[in-house]
Amino acid sequence: MSKRAQRITDTPGYMLHASAWRETSLVVQAFSREHGCLALVAKGAKRPYSVLRPVLSAFQPLSLSWTGGGEVKTLTRAEPAGVRPLGGGALMSAWYMNELLLRLLPREDAHPALFDAYDAALARLAGGSRAAGALRRFEWILLRETGYGLDEDDPDFEDPRIEPELRRSLRDRLEANLAGRPLSTRKVLMALQRY
Numbered sequence: 001m002s003k004r005a006q007r008i009t010d011t012p013g014y015m016l017h018a019s020a021w022r023e024t025s026l027v028v029q030a031f032s033r034e035h036g037c038l039a040l041v042a043k044g045a046k047r048p049y050s051v052l053r054p055v056l057s058a059f060q061p062l063s064l065s066w067t068g069g070g071e072v073k074t075l076t077r078a079e080p081a082g083v084r085p086l087g088g089g090a091l092m093s094a095w096y097m098n099e100l101l102l103r104l105l106p107r108e109d110a111h112p113a114l115f116d117a118y119d120a121a122l123a124r125l126a127g128g129s130r131a132a133g134a135l136r137r138f139e140w141i142l143l144r145e146t147g148y149g150l151d152e153d154d155p156d157f158e159d160p161r162i163e164p165e166l167r168r169s170l171r172d173r174l175e176a177n178l179a180g181r182p183l184s185t186r187k188v189l190m191a192l193q194r195y
Helices: 089-104 112-126 131-145 162-180 184-191
Strands: 006-021 025-032 036-042 062-068 074-082
Touching: 006 036, 006 074, 025 089, 025 112, 025 162, 036 062, 089 112, 089 131, 089 162, 112 184, 131 162, 162 184
Parallel strands: 036 074
Antiparallel strands: 006 025, 006 062, 025 036, 062 074
């Protein structure tokens, strides 16, 4: 059954991951506010003078346009929609959030509240906020939006006294939903927190 080709223009999104496809193109895993996670082919994006090459950066807000009706769409335009300067431990936290989104969200399942939480977490990380608070808030909303959350009020994510128990609780819930597929970034994050 084929879907009718659709044209989406200027929707907010982020590039979660990119991998080489053929000689000059990329397959981009993107997260869009209105369309969820999707795969986009960025034709010619690896060419030295491609307009897509400098724009397609992880953790940077984008305005995305694409066309297509199949499982993999064709990226027609990507423009920067801001700058999020991330460095050090903040980068590892951002990679961890990307891995969670790629592992737990089905394709083309929109979660505007989760997109907003991801965007807010990146803003906090770029602003130098405590990574633990930003990550726990994001994990909490991710679990709630995917139907695995707790039926209780949001805790104070910035309270360092409850952070260890909150981290343990959220980690257990996430691992139960990953069904034996451990996150690569979690191992690295845990090792970094020891230093």
